[in-house]
Amino acid sequence: MNRRTAALSAALALAVLLCAGFLLWRQSHAQPGTTAQIYQFGELVEEIPLDQVTESYTIPLEGEDGAENVIEVAPGRIRVRRANCPDQVCVRQGWISDSSVPVVCLPHQVVIQITGGEGDVDAAAG
């Protein structure tokens, strides 16, 4: 092996190590527990690591024409505590704590979704 190949080998080995390191880092950081994402009009407005919540609190979310959803965040779970939407579907749904079903308030275009955690899935049918 001449010096040139040795240098190339070293460079490639370094690339391999870096890449492997990155992949391992990603894997170890991909499952940080559950995170709740709150969307309004299709835009992400709040992201909450639910496993780091120690005390319950509420987030008032104001929409158009006086629309309001009061979201309650608690350790490991989240819900719409009250809303002035006509159908109250989001309120009736209650707490969610895993990625299986998002809370959706269609009239106010609010979605609360959980990602990460055990048994993480890509989508939910239902």
Place this chain on the structure above:
Amino acid sequence: MRQHALPAIALAAALLLGGCARTQEPASNQIFAMDTVMTLEIYGDGAQEQLNEAVGTIYRLEDLWDVTSEGSEVWALDHSAGDWVDLSPETADLLAQALELCALTGGALDLTAYPAVRAWGFTTGEYRVPSQEELDALVPLIDYTKLELEDGRARLPEGMELDLGAVAKGYTGAYLAQTLREGGVASALLSLGGNVQTVGAKPDGSPWRVAIQDPDSGQQATLGVVEVADQAVITSGGYQRYFEADGETYWHIMDPDTAAPARSGLRSVTVIGSDGTVCDALSTALFVMGAEEAAAFWQVHPELEVELVLVEEDGTVLITQGLEDSFQLTQEDRTLEVIAP
């Protein structure tokens, strides 16, 4: 032997770098259309462009099929007093496919059940329980065979109304998936309000994991997870839209024979297959049929290439044999039975 080390390292590096590159984020969007929330995730080169096009397609199809909007083709059909209505190619295509599925399911799926859906208040949210006389009067209005379709136009007898709600999202998913594949997209996840359509597998080559919701309305939980690639996963259930009156629960899936919510002993039906329109239509039709008839239907129609997850009122879960390896029950206290071909 030494000189072999370099190509080997280069290969390993290329594979690993490829692996890194494939962990890219998808182009994604969340939109409100067709009376539900939709999430689209598209991977690969040109994904953003494909995403924008897909969103445009969804709004265009929604405008064609919104039963409550005066500009839609469905509204025109419902208000044409028996006259012919010209249709866009997409509406004609969807109607043709849907009518075939109505016939195949012996009318368990019926596109003209809309008057019943409205009588129970599901179109406005002002729920009510109609009288038996009212229902008896509605039954003759529910008959998909009266819908005529020919050469890009259709007509419906006056007084009858059709709605594409039982097939529109499944068709839209299939339509988008086809467009994406033609546009060179190898990996995409389209969640159209709980109707899941996948294109290819995940970017890393593993199958998509799709949760099936537990129809027990007291739980916001996953019943099980199914792994799919290039397929649709579509559920119809009595828990999705319902109201309670006098201790009874009434849901939005109507039995065309009674103009009342279908009570077949099933809580939900999930259909998994390569054609989203078929899956969507069958999820409704098999819910109306009940477990026994649904299993028999599946056994005599292997050409449809679908698999089923049926949940009975007592919580028993029935899966068809093709799902034995790809379906995993998460509610482990449930009885799981397999339907053989």
